[in-house]
Amino acid sequence: MVADYIALTKPRITWLILMSTGVGYFFGARDGWTWTVLLHSVIGTGLIASGTAGLNQWWEYESDSKMQRTEDRPIPAHRISPRNALIFATLLSLAGFLELWLGANPLTALLGLFTLATYLFIYTPLKRVTPHSTTLGAIPGAMPPMIGYAAARGAITLEAWALFAILFLWQFPHFYAIAWMYREDYSRAGIKMLPVVDQNGDSTVRQILLYSILLVPVSMLPRYLGMTGNIYLAGALILGVMYCYAGFSIAKNRTRMYARRVLLASIIYLPVLYCLMLGDRPHV
C-alpha cells in the first residue's frame, strides 16, 4: 500500500526534479547558503512535484489503462482508488506550496504553483489535442532550477533564465525519443505526441535535431555569464556533440534502437552537465 502511494508520486522523476532544483539553489546562493533554506526548498519542491505527479495520474488514469507502459500504475491497476489518489496528491501539493512559502519565500512558492498549474491545466489536457503540447509542457518541465534559484536569491536573474533555457531545450529530444519508442501505446491512448501523428518521422527527427543543436550554444551561457569556468565549457561542448550525434543518428536510422540511444544520451547529458556546473564554479 505504501509502495503504491510512493509510486503515485513518480519518485524517479521527482528525484531528477530535485537535482535540477538543487543546482538552481547553489547558483542562486553564490554569496552564501544555509542548510535550512536548502532543506525547505528541497522538501517543498519534492512535495509539490510529487503532488503534481499524483494529480496527473489521477487525471489520466483512463488513458493510462490503455497503454502497456502505464497500465500497471496504482490507479489503473485498482490498487488506489481515484478519490484517494486525488486527496493524497492535493494534500501533497498544498503542503509543498506552504513549505515553499514559509520555508523559502513567496516567490518560490508562486513559481511552484505556476509549475503545477501549467503542467496540469495546460500540458495534460493538450496532450490529446495537439503535438505542440510538448512545447508547452517543456515550460513547467524547465521550472525546477528556477525554483531553486529563487529560493536562494529571492529573485530571478539572467543566470536563472540560462538554467531554465538549458532544461527547456534538453527535454525535447528526451521526450520525443520516449514517444517514439512507445508511439503505438500513445496512439492507443489517443495522446497526440509528435511521433504519433508524424508517421514517417520527418518532423520528429527535425525537432530532435533542432533542439539538440540549439542546446549547444545555450549550454555555453553559464560560462558566458561567469557562472562556470572553462572545464564546464569544454565538457558542455563534448556533451552537446554527443547529444547532437544521437539526434543525427536517429535522423539517419529511424528505428526504436536509435530512439533508445537518444534517450540514453539525454539521461547521461543532464546529470553530467550539472556535475560539471557545480564542480567548476569560479566563486567556490
Next chain:
Amino acid sequence: MGNLWLHRYAVLLAVCTLFLVIAGASVTSNQAGLSVPDWPLSYGQVMPEMKGGVFFEHGHRMVASAVGFLTIILAIWLWRADDRPWMRKLGWLALAAVILQGLLGGLTVRYLLPKPVSIAHACLAQLFFSLTVVIAMFTSPAWRNGPVYVQDTGWPSLRFVSLLTSLAVLAQVALGAGFRHRAFGVTPHILGAMLVTALLLLLCAFVLTQYGSHSILRRSAWVLIGITFLQVLLGIAAYMARLTVLNAVAPSLAAVVLTVFHVATGALTMAASAAITVQVFRNVRSRERDVSSPEFRTAS
C-alpha cells in the same frame, strides 16, 4: 541560353568581388578609412602616392572601380545574351547595387565615417558578393540541367529553415560590421555567432540526413559546413589576437590578417547560405503542392 563564357565571366566577377571585400576589410582593420579625405578623387588626383593608409583606402577604390566596370559589362552581357527575363533583371540589379555601394563608400568618406552608413556599406558589400555568386550559379551548365525534385513533409520546412538561416547570417554580418565600426561591443556578435552557427549546422543536418542522395543539396551542405567551421575558427582566432593587443595604438599584423580573413569568410558563409537557400527553393517541394505534379521525381 547556354553560354559557357558568360558563366566564366560571372565567376570571375564573383572572385574579384571577394577580393574587393578583402580590400575593404583591410581599410577598416588598418584604420585607414580617412587616409584619403576627399571623394571621388583622392587628394584631387586619380592616382595619389600610395603610402601609409592611402595604399589601403585608394587601393580599395581602385579594386571597387574595376568591379564596378566588370559589373557594367555583366549587366549588358546578360541583357544581350540571356533569354531569361529574370536573369536580365538580376544583371541590372547587380549594377544598381554596385553603384549604390560606391555612393555609400563616398558618403562614408565625405561625412567622416558615420556609423550607420559604414555599417550599411559593409552589409551591402556582402550582399553584392552573394548576388554575384548566385548569378554565377544561375549561368552554370549544372543549373541549366534542371532541378531534381524531392518532397518535403517535415516541419519546420526546409524552405523556411534555409530562408531563416540566410536572414540570420545577414543579421550576423550586420552585428559584425556594427562591432567593427564601434557602434556597440562584441557581445551581440558573439551571441549571434553561436545562434547562427547552430542554425547553419541545423540546416546542413536536415539536408544531409533527409536528402543525402540529392547530389546538389548534399554538395551545397558540405560546402556550407566547411566554410562555417573555418569561419568559427577564424572568429575565435581574430578575437584572441585582438585581446592580446587590447591597449596597443595600432593593431598587430596577426589581428589584421585574421580579421580580414574572418570578414572574407563571412562573405563566403553568406554566399554559401544564399546558394543553398536558392537550391532548396528550386529542388525541394512541399507535399501538398507538388506531389501530384508529373514533373515530380525523387533524387534517388
